[in-house]
Amino acid sequence: MTVTDDQQVLDRLSTLRQHQQEGRRSPHKPLLVLLALGRLAVTGSSALPWSEAEERLADLLQDFGPTSKTSRAQSAAYPFTRLRADGVWTLDQNVPMDTVGPLREGVTGRLEASLEAALRDRPELLGTVARGLAESHFPGTVAPDVLVAVGLDPDLLQGRLTGAAPGARRRSGAWPARVIEAWDRQCAFCGFDGAAGGAVVGIEAAHVRWFTLGGPDDLDNGLALCSLHHKLFDRGMLGLDDDLGVVVSRRFSARTPQGQAVYDMHGRRLRPRPGTPPPAERHVAWHRQQVFQDAALAG
Structure with a gap:
């Protein structure tokens, strides 16, 4: 046609x-x-x-x-x-x-x-x-x-598209702030808690299961992550195991001490504050199957 x-x-x-x-x-x-x-x-x-x-x-x-x-x-x-x-x-x-x-x-x-x-x-x-x-x-x-x-x-x-597709899901404008607050305004992986005055800097709300692939705007599908670890999580260089421990992909590599600090997160358990729901098992499983790259580092 x-x-x-x-x-x-x-x-x-x-x-x-x-x-x-x-x-x-x-x-x-x-x-x-x-x-x-x-x-x-x-x-x-x-x-x-x-x-x-x-x-x-x-x-x-x-x-x-x-x-x-x-x-x-x-x-x-x-x-x-x-x-x-x-x-x-x-x-x-x-x-x-x-x-x-x-x-x-x-x-x-x-x-x-x-x-x-x-x-x-x-x-x-x-x-x-x-x-x-x-x-x-x-x-x-x-x-x-x-x-x-x-x-x-x-x-x-x-830029942005001039109009959303008919029936397209709409993101919740309140969800990012709720997630960041639920995780004590700090990165769930490394603890970074930068702020400028009363506003967080470099802390973002991350979907475990991507919104574009059906992930809900629920607290148990969210993590507060610093910009770096949000990127690495969405690129499949970081993930979570069944016990909510951080895992690092074998595909990730770094030469400097700053980059190699990512290796040190391997095995670190998430510690949500009381009352904050941890990522749901079904969302973690989706991320492991659909996003996490290769296999985790040994040990």
């Missing part, structure tokens, strides 16, 4: 079919579209040879997707071949779904022609689409990193 206006472009690219069940993350197609948008913004063409996509898309899925036992090449082949069914992606050869071998014969994918033309001619529309995809599939701590990784400007996130 040929697109003729901005709303059709937004509709086509915001309704990608994804395999999502019970909060399971599936960012494969959005990451491929974002990668193509990055190429289009830089080169004027969204054409993406499999010889490049096999590595770049696999890297994106490893860095920003849930941990998977599927091979890197196979993980990248899923969206590269399946996005055709959404009517927004084409391949220059007719290859089977999910099969890596034929892709290595020199296959190139790209956004559907009318979509690519509309996005190339209207850079502001490209930015709106990229912003919408990043905000819909990743929390605010991670979305800028995703845009940088695909070659787009993270300042795109300073």
Whole structure:
């Protein structure tokens, strides 16, 4: 179907079919579209040879997707071949779904022609689409990193979509303050409690199960975290075990004493103040399965 206006472009690219069940993350197609948008913004063409996509898309899925036992090449082949069914992606050869071998014969994918033309001619529309995809599939701590990784400007996130999708959930404006107060206005992981006068500085309310993936604005789905540990928690470098102890991913590394201080948090138990509900087991399990990267450090 040929697109003729901005709303059709937004509709086509915001309704990608994804395999999502019970909060399971599936960012494969959005990451491929974002990668193509990055190429289009830089080169004027969204054409993406499999010889490049096999590595770049696999890297994106490893860095920003849930941990998977599927091979890197196979993980990248899923969206590269399946996005055709959404009517927004084409391949220059007719290859089977999910099969890596034929892709290595020199296959190139790209956004559907009318979509690519509309996005190339209207850079502001490209930015709106990229912003919408990043905000819909990743929390605010991670979305800028995703845009940088695909070659787009993270300042795109300073704008906002003109209207929310019909039926979209609305965040609670009171929830962040309630969470921060419940955790004594300090980081639940490291204890940082910076303030400027009477206002906290660098302390943020973090969803354990992401709001974008069905996480509720409940106290048992929230942690007060400093900006650094909020970022590391949402990137899957930090997590929680069944006993609410902090765990550090084997993928995290640091060379300086300041960075290596993160290692020292491994095994540290959360100590919510009396009356503050700890993160619910179901939300912790979701984070462990869908966000935490690789495995925890030994010991």
